[in-house]
Amino acid sequence: MQGPPQADLTGGHPPAFTGRGLRKTYITGETQVHALRGVDFEIRKGEVLVLLGPSGSGKSTLLNIVGGLDRPTEGTLHYEDVELTALDDADLTRFRRRQIGFIFQFYNLIPSLTAEENVRLVTDIAENPMDPARALELVGLAERRAHFPAQLSGGEQQRVAVARAIAKQPGVLLCDEPTGALDSETGVRVLETLDRANRELGTTLILITHNAGIAAMADRVFHFLDGQIARIEENSRRIAPSEISW
């Protein structure tokens, strides 16, 4: 199998993801939508990367492809030295289960299970999980582990979703508008848990947001426009989530 491209934009570390010429065309009846029009990128291991851009510019499409939920129409994608675009469905699912944690705008917790039971759903089937109590402690909810989702605020529910995503110790966390439904104060607390997972566990963090203020907590920002990465911005300093101007 051919290795990943060698373009070294990563300061000597092998990239987590390398995408080359990725295109995604959705065909619905007579209509074709070019959601990605040929994107090339490296995503560095352990970085915080924000995807920013107008609605419909292709951010979620890229996130879903990187997370193995969808496949590109054209192009190649590697995770480290594995070509994801060459895997069959079973192997792509295995990659996703092992390496990827997802966090969405709506928390998708099971209402009839406590916070800890929601986390345990994942740790029971993961290969190398952390203790659910430890995951809840990392997001600041050790005291609330016997609470049901309805007994938790929106921000707390999202932190349970973060605990669930990090408990299987994935290499990568993918977040699609994780603070989209939250006010600034609770949003900051959720971002703090993601920042902590990145710093303490070394998890690569990729985050879609419409809030340009959040981009300042990233190492880099991919600016999307019309299915392309129009510009890559590198922050000289990552600010703490508490310093974000919302």
Ligand SMILES: Nc1ncnc2c1ncn2[C@@H]1O[C@H](COP(=O)(O)OP(=O)(O)OP(=O)(O)O)[C@@H](O)[C@H]1O
């Ligand atoms: N399953 C699908 N079938 C058809 N078209 C789709 C599908 N998913 C996305 N699209 C289209 O692809 C384009 C890119 O969508 P995508 O969701 O990636 O954008 P986005 O930048 O994440 O937008 P938003 O910020 O609104 O979530 C849009 O025009 C969208 O309507």
